[in-house]
Amino acid sequence: MLKKIVILVLAFLHTLSGRPNVRIRRSIECDHSKLAIADIGLCVNQQLGFTHHVDERKSYHHRQRRVATKVESQLWSKNNAGYVNIPYKYDTDKQEVQTAFTNAIEVFHKKSCIRFIPKKDTHEDYISLISDYGCYSSVGRQGGRQNISLQSNSACQKTGVAVHEILHALGFYHEMKRNDRDEYVVVDYNNIWENRREQFKVLSSENTTSYGESYDKHSILHYGNYAGAIDLDKMTIKSRSNSSETLGQRDQMTETDITELNKRFECQGY
Numbered sequence: 001m002l003k004k005i006v007i008l009v010l011a012f013l014h015t016l017s018g019r020p021n022v023r024i025r026r027s028i029e030c031d032h033s034k035l036a037i038a039d040i041g042l043c044v045n046q047q048l049g050f051t052h053h054v055d056e057r058k059s060y061h062h063r064q065r066r067v068a069t070k071v072e073s074q075l076w077s078k079n080n081a082g083y084v085n086i087p088y089k090y091d092t093d094k095q096e097v098q099t100a101f102t103n104a105i106e107v108f109h110k111k112s113c114i115r116f117i118p119k120k121d122t123h124e125d126y127i128s129l130i131s132d133y134g135c136y137s138s139v140g141r142q143g144g145r146q147n148i149s150l151q152s153n154s155a156c157q158k159t160g161v162a163v164h165e166i167l168h169a170l171g172f173y174h175e176m177k178r179n180d181r182d183e184y185v186v187v188d189y190n191n192i193w194e195n196r197r198e199q200f201k202v203l204s205s206e207n208t209t210s211y212g213e214s215y216d217k218h219s220i221l222h223y224g225n226y227a228g229a230i231d232l233d234k235m236t237i238k239s240r241s242n243s244s245e246t247l248g249q250r251d252q253m254t255e256t257d258i259t260e261l262n263k264r265f266e267c268q269g270y
C-alpha cells in the first residue's frame with residue numbers, strides 16, 4: 001500500500017473550490033518553450049484558480065524511473081537535536097511571495113521537526129525561493145541549490161501553495177500518483193491535455209511509500225477535479241464514492257499530510 005509520495009518532482013495544483021467558473025482557451029500567455037519540458041498548464045489552470053507547477057526538467061523525467069522515496073540521498077538530514085534543518089534563501093524581492101513562504105515555514109515549524117534556517121556560506125544544499133513563471137518545485141533534496149518558485153501576482157503567492165511546494169522539496173509527490181489511487185478516484189484521460197497526462201501516471205510502490213497511511217482525497221498534495229481538463233465542464237478526476245466530491249485543496253495540510261511528514265522524518269512529539 002502506498003501513499004503519498006516520496007521522490008522527485010511534480011506538479012501541482014491549487015484548488016480554491018470545486019468547479020471552475022471561468023472558461024479559458026488554452027492559448028493564453030503560456031511560456032510554451034518551458035512548458036514543453038517542464039509541464040504544464042500553468043497558464044490554463046491559473047486562470048481557473050488552479051495553479052499548476054512542475055519542475056520536471058531536473059527530476060521527473062530523469063529520475064522518476066530509477067528512484068524513490070527510499071533514496072537516502074534525497075532526504076534532508078536530521079541533526080542530533082532531532083530537527084531537520086533546511087537552509088533557505090530569498091532570491092526574489094517580491095514581498096508577497098516572501099510572505100507566503102514565511103507563513104508556510106511557520107506551519108512546518110509548528111507541525112513538524114522541520115526547521116528552515118537562513119542559508120550561510122557553509123551550507124551547500126539549500127532552497128532558493130524565486131518568483132518565476134508559475135509555482136513549482138523539485139521533489140526531494142537535489143544537492144546544491146534548488147528552486148521553489150511562487151509566481152507573483154498569481155494564486156501561487158498563497159501560504160497553502162507554498163506549503164504544497166515545500167512538501168515536494170521534502171520528498172512528497174502528488175497524492176494521485178499513489179499506485180492505489182484508482183480504488184478511490186477515476187481519472188478521465190480522454191479529457192486531459194496530452195502533455196499533462198504524464199502527471200497522472202501512478203508511481204511504482206517499489207520506489208515510493210505512503211508510510212501505511214490511507215489515500216487522502218483532500219490532501220494538500222491532491223489535484224483538483226478539473227486538473228488538466230480539455231473540456232472545462234468535465235472533471236478529469238472524480239471521487240468513486242461521491243462523484244461531486246471536491247478533491248484536493250490548497251488551504252492547509254490535512255492530518256494525514258502531517259502524519260506522513262512526521263513519519264518520513266521520524267519527528268518525535270508532533
Ligand SMILES: [Zn+2]
Pocket residue numbers: 010011012013053164165168174
Ligand atoms: Zn505539486
